[in-house]
Amino acid sequence: MNSKFRGVIPPVVTPLTADGQLDVESLERSINRMINAGVNGLFILGSSGEVVFSTDARRREIIENSIRITAGRVPVLVGCIDTETNRVIEHAKVAQELGADAIVVTAPFYALGSNVEVEQHFRLVHAAVNLPMFAYDIPVCVHTKLPGDMLIRLGLDGVLAGVKDSSGDDVSFRFLTMANQKAGHPLVILTGHEVVVDGAYMSGADGSVPGLGNIDPEGYVRQWNAYQAGDWNAVRAEQDRLAALMRIVTVTSGVAGYGAGVGAFKTALNLLGVFNSNRMPEPVKALEGQNVENVRAVLVEAGLLAG
């Protein structure tokens, strides 16, 4: 497996200024920090990169700045997330024009059909752009679970280069890696669940896309290196540490969903001095008051912040 998309590829959290503009300074700090930590790639405009909150102009701004900052040091994967085929193709063409190394595409959403349409969707996007494509399996957002046999078929047909799995279904994940291996490993399979990357590596994952990697990129890089070296005790110990850090998303109250999850990430990055603000995209409110203090306490406990 010699893909350039293996390893730790954090989904880049998008920093905003206090008045809601793209905070290019913070973005630069964050991207450089992750690359310096040794990540193997960056995934911009993912779910936690606020892709669906961003207008087309904002998406373009994020792509341009991220690619400029990255400057070829690692590959940049760009999320082209929209409801149906023709809208996705427009985003994919912009990504290609701006120099993306790969695109990441979900199943269609809002108007559902059967798997026939899902497969046709990926084939049509592939036909429209000349970039490696990752299928983004995220049923919690799109309400379709991508079937393993379809993914393998699309891999063998050269439609898909890989899969970013955020399905939360570790059983299907194991069956997918197993079928992929049997088929000659056509797909790069990445897990999006930062709390159980060790289990995904046990299942044979080719890498991870950890949102928490924005906060602690070194941890995930060390874990990946341990995995490559076959040092499972280190893989596991690192995971235990990172899972404890991930409690930043569970220690808040009165917030839910995106506001709790990405809200905690932005707050942590703000507390760590990486982001200038923990501002969230409309209509989501940033964490405040005791919720911020609770996130801080976890960072202190994890040794990332002085107490």
Added chain:
Amino acid sequence: MNSKFRGVIPPVVTPLTADGQLDVESLERSINRMINAGVNGLFILGSSGEVVFSTDARRREIIENSIRITAGRVPVLVGCIDTETNRVIEHAKVAQELGADAIVVTAPFYALGSNVEVEQHFRLVHAAVNLPMFAYDIPVCVHTKLPGDMLIRLGLDGVLAGVKDSSGDDVSFRFLTMANQKAGHPLVILTGHEVVVDGAYMSGADGSVPGLGNIDPEGYVRQWNAYQAGDWNAVRAEQDRLAALMRIVTVTSGVAGYGAGVGAFKTALNLLGVFNSNRMPEPVKALEGQNVENVRAVLVEAGLLAG
């Protein structure tokens, strides 16, 4: 209740040419046919108007042509359907610029939070445009059910002009119309379920948004007039006839979801000579073969087509 948005307001099905372009000729025929039948308004770019399949340019094309064709004969409501607030506001501004009479907006989707964000979403869209706004309650697509108390509050605050209910929850619908009446009727409440409009009128609905109204607009107009006249037997008899016609969406096989529903609508309109083609937007296939014949048989049985 003197709103100009009462009565029968079909969601306009979007005709495509055989090669996937907007079929302006068919659109003109269909809109004129509905207005001539006496409908009270038109809702373009709804779910069955393939809003989420349409690029921004296509959406603009649909709005411009529909408003030009309608020429002020009835109000035109425009669906501004997108994932989150800032993207929706962009669509809303286009709709306003092009002369829409009202906009129709769903809860945010893809990235979910709590009802706090949903309410804030509607308030922000309202603050950004000067048009009456309908909340579009369609949990099957957005996976959030709009709470009745929020809707009433947004109505009383002048944020919402009405609700287009496609929730499939007739119990909540009754509670909503009841609460609306008690609050002084701030909201125009329209049902989107063409098979049970009689029940919705029993519940006090202010009108209907029947997809099937593209096929048989006269039926829904007669039913509305009977409702206004208090002739419940006529309301019910018309509904029975229309429910039998609605079987066009259940007589097909091997297709699902959007392809079965809107696919049958387009096929019926094609068979009736209103649409030049039953072409569907990518990645959905048009009905063909026996499925077309099955739709034809229902139309014949309903007396809309010669046998």
Added chain:
Amino acid sequence: MNSKFRGVIPPVVTPLTADGQLDVESLERSINRMINAGVNGLFILGSSGEVVFSTDARRREIIENSIRITAGRVPVLVGCIDTETNRVIEHAKVAQELGADAIVVTAPFYALGSNVEVEQHFRLVHAAVNLPMFAYDIPVCVHTKLPGDMLIRLGLDGVLAGVKDSSGDDVSFRFLTMANQKAGHPLVILTGHEVVVDGAYMSGADGSVPGLGNIDPEGYVRQWNAYQAGDWNAVRAEQDRLAALMRIVTVTSGVAGYGAGVGAFKTALNLLGVFNSNRMPEPVKALEGQNVENVRAVLVEAGLLAG
């Protein structure tokens, strides 16, 4: 349609004494009150009759007492609700032995399969007992929606005598009544949604199974009689009144699901002097404090209780 199971058939709420025993005195008062009001049947051991909370011994006690009290004045339908076929057959045999007029059976639950198993389930129960059987369509509890074509087939085959629809899906309900009419009306179709019985009657329902009929049986009887007489304005006016009364299940806070719904019914019956206690089955707590006062206020507003 000459079935003896048409009309208003309330699901009998089960009264408990303060220490959790069956309160036979309250049961007698409640059943007599409903029969005196003119209901056409009684459905015991339904969901709101706490069937799944009741041990087998308790179920037997409820059946014996209900049949004794009813004394043949109206038919008694008995819910035989359990997870899978053989357990349901045991309950059905007890119901038959104790003199039930019909049984009511859901799809299997807990361990799901396909509709093949669901249909086989109904056929096996039918083969085991000599009683008319109603299918109880309640996906919120059993997580399977009974398909209309299966129901019609089972009706034509003599397996089912009818359907008690608590699916909350008024569109499918209309399609079912329509298909039933076309098939020669093999099924008695009853709605379980007390807030929209008028809409169900518009759809051609053969009766209703209103939980709220325990509180205000006269209302549902008047509504049924108005329906039989074709007086739709009276059907609707009665429904508006009953829907307002149904707010007893929405005015409480801090409770959810069964505790809120049946909890409000029991509390109302207690306040009206029909039940000696509003005790709920374990592990559910009875309503108390302000929640009781809120239920009282609705009863007063409805004129059922002096202010």
Added chain:
Amino acid sequence: MNSKFRGVIPPVVTPLTADGQLDVESLERSINRMINAGVNGLFILGSSGEVVFSTDARRREIIENSIRITAGRVPVLVGCIDTETNRVIEHAKVAQELGADAIVVTAPFYALGSNVEVEQHFRLVHAAVNLPMFAYDIPVCVHTKLPGDMLIRLGLDGVLAGVKDSSGDDVSFRFLTMANQKAGHPLVILTGHEVVVDGAYMSGADGSVPGLGNIDPEGYVRQWNAYQAGDWNAVRAEQDRLAALMRIVTVTSGVAGYGAGVGAFKTALNLLGVFNSNRMPEPVKALEGQNVENVRAVLVEAGLLAG
């Protein structure tokens, strides 16, 4: 952690004779085979032990025979699965009377409420019997996910001895094992997902409850021993082998849910000569024809059966 409930505790699949009776001979062969392989306990009347298909008499028969056959060689955990508290308590008392070492109890199902009722349910069952109790977290069957903080609290209060996790949520599982460790390890935490036991061990699971352990108990025992010895490569290699074997549940067609899953287990046990028949409980059909051959092919490929 010195609990006697650690390690490999297969959920015992229940063999039936061709005419649907309990097949005691096959049960004896299967239990002895598992104990001889070195399993650490047996869980009878679990979901795959067809608890919800079994009448009370059948459940008693299964308990009595299993405990007699086991004869104290390993602990026997008994599933007391029923809809609500009082029904569960009856089963628990029978299990206690017949000599169970522990009981396994799900959240209430069919009639749902809030977590308040779920917690009260476990407390009431605990108060009624003198046996260690495992909470069985299986939202796919009961439609409630048990919250981690509730589980820890019930563990610290001595209500729960452990958790059998079949939630399919590996992220919550990691958070649970982490919180359990922090709280002093009050709970024995077992995973029910046989395909990803290696990941669960990485997360710190105290054992597994693998349905596939009926087919290949030696594999899971070797894996447990490797885990205890810290030999992660062996843990993983064994898992890869077992995951390949688990394809018996995916190689069939035309069957779904329980019939596909437990149907494949019974068919494999029949092919291996452990069960005399692959008969399923009503209303489920046994696998037949090509489906049996497909299961056989997987067994041959796995080296469990001669080709």
